[in-house]
Amino acid sequence: MIRKLLLATTLCCCATAPGMTAQERAPHELEAREIYSDIVSIRSARGQEKMPEMVDYLVAVLKEAGFEEDDFEITDYDNKGEATQGLIVWYRAENPSEDPIVLLAHMDVVDALAEDWVRPPFELIEEEGYFFGRGTADNKYGVTQLVSTFIRLKEEGFEPTRDLVMVLSGDEETGMVSTRGQAKYVDEVVKPAFVLNADAGGLALGDDGEPLYYGVQGAEKTYATFELTVTNPGGHSSTPRKDNAIYELADALKAIQAYEFPVMSSELTRASLRSSGRQRLDGLGKAMRDFADDPTDEDAIAVLRANPATVGTIGTTCVATMLRGGHAENALPQSATATVNCRIFPGVGIEATEETLKQVVANEDVKFKLISDLVESPESVLREDVMAALETALAARGADVPILPHMSSGGTDGMHYRNLGYDTVGISGAAAKQNDTFAHGLNERLPVKSFYDGLDHFYIVIKELASPEA
Incomplete structure (x- = not known):
């Protein structure tokens, strides 16, 4: 009973919002926080050979929630001489009436050296209103969101109208060999209606911590x-x-x-810059708006x-x-x-x-x-049903902000699914100020409030897209 045994410890040390004690946290919040802490502690970086440990842990907590052996597909790949694993988890519909939804996140991280960090990089530490640790933002929060949502839905007895397939890659940061293999599997076996990516998009916060807009990744370079x-x-x-x-x-x-x-x-x-520029009153905001109106404006x-x-x-x-x-x-x-x-x-x-x-x-x-493999992916269609589900999730969160499409300068697993013809959109539940998470850098972090506020995100989105009453 891995998760239940650790839960008692979590009750004593779990992060709390102002005015809220750990005991007042909902059970799914405590479970998610525990998963987050446990997977941040696994040094799942290239060269550490920790991916089997990560996969075994996630399979164990999902089985405890009621997932069966045949709901898992563990994939093994060779990435330049190092074995790496990927994990695919099926939340099956008894009588599916629609094509599946695939949900993406990656379990690996860029490595971190303890001597360079202020705090131990592979230990979840709460200080100053943040969770610190390698992967807290990129992308173990995404993994936590999806895994904890699957567990929460399963424990509630949720019966989806379509299969939900969680696809967790093991080397997104270093070559994407597992991603390519998983994308091929998805294309041949799952054939989803569309793909949702927990490793992109999210709620942008202003310097005062208030929401400015929600970004949806519809393309990447x-x-x-x-x-x-x-x-x-x-x-x-x-x-x-x-x-x-x-x-x-x-x-x-x-x-x-x-x-x-x-x-x-x-x-x-241009649409992204125009909308983002409207949220700013400074010179950068003006430049965004001016460029959107005239891309030749020097x-x-x-x-x-x-x-x-x-x-x-x-x-x-x-x-x-x-x-x-x-x-x-x-x-x-x-x-x-x-x-x-x-x-x-x-x-x-x-x-x-x-x-x-x-x-x-x-x-x-x-x-x-x-020296890198080639993937050139097209822009994705931002489906009306997905956008409507996002609006519902944001409303439940109290974030009355515009939803803005954008193109990522960084690369994610999503490119491989777009390249196979699947509309793939990044819709993370994370919220952060610009350049405040230090992903890939020293002392990576995620606001504690963002962690808890985002836990309902995929729960609501999935229910909107796969419920009988939706």
Whole structure:
């Protein structure tokens, strides 16, 4: 009785809202908090070989809630020599009258080093109104939301009108091998009506913590990573050469740094910027609105390009992320390599982006190698039934805010489902201020209030989309 045994401990240490004691929390809130704590403590990063532990834990808590052995599909994949698992869970309809819904989240995280963090990264810690820990935002809250919702519905005896299929990947952050395999399985076996992603979208909060708008991810940029390498014979450091590999690579990187890809927009990105801009009274908000009205407005473009939160919305971006070179302190480098990560605007294409970078570098001695798998996905249709369900969930949360479509600059599992022709929308239940979660960075966190306020999110959405009375 894993979950029930731990619940008693949770009653003593569970986070509470102002004026609320742990004992006043609803049972499903306590259960969700316990799952959250347990999975944050599992270091499910590449190289740690913890994914089997994660999968076993989730299967155990779901079985305890009433899911049967044949409701699970555990998938094993090889990701560049490391075994990784994925988990698929069926919440079956007795007499389905509609096509299934697939719900996505990922169990893996970017690794974190304890010596770099203020607090232990793989321990859920509540301080200053936040839950701290690696994955608290990306994406173990998404996993917690979906798993706890399945448990809550099962314990209530909910009987859906269609199969609900939870698909949890094991390497979204490092290659998406499990994601590709799961997407293929979904396409061949599940054939859903649409896909909902817990790893994108969410409620945007202002500096005062009040809701501004709800973002729905309807598209994402293409992810591509290149290695740029320069080689030469090297030699002794006491006899320098003009064609130093490190200097040539540095020149190439400086050229990429200085280059700005052409400004681009789509109906979705313009609508997103226009709506977001209406929520702001500052210069950035004005630039958003001005660009939406006129994508050639140079003043607006300059403001949007200068802001890390908006630069990726108006075109392709490429940035150096890793560097290695040389082999000895007293020897000229025989090779130098940099990793350049690109987020490519839909419709541009990877080959065209690589060709542009080669022209920018203008040095045939710099060799390019694409080291990421290619996935270019289209925009998704934002279905009326999904938008209506979101409106109901937001109303129940007391968030009377506009729902805004947007394109993610980052990549998620959703791209693989879009690429197979399934409308895939990101509708996380999380709420946060802009750039406040530090996902992939130090001291990742999620507001405690956001955690609890969002627990009804998928519960309501699912009931709206799969209830007999809906």
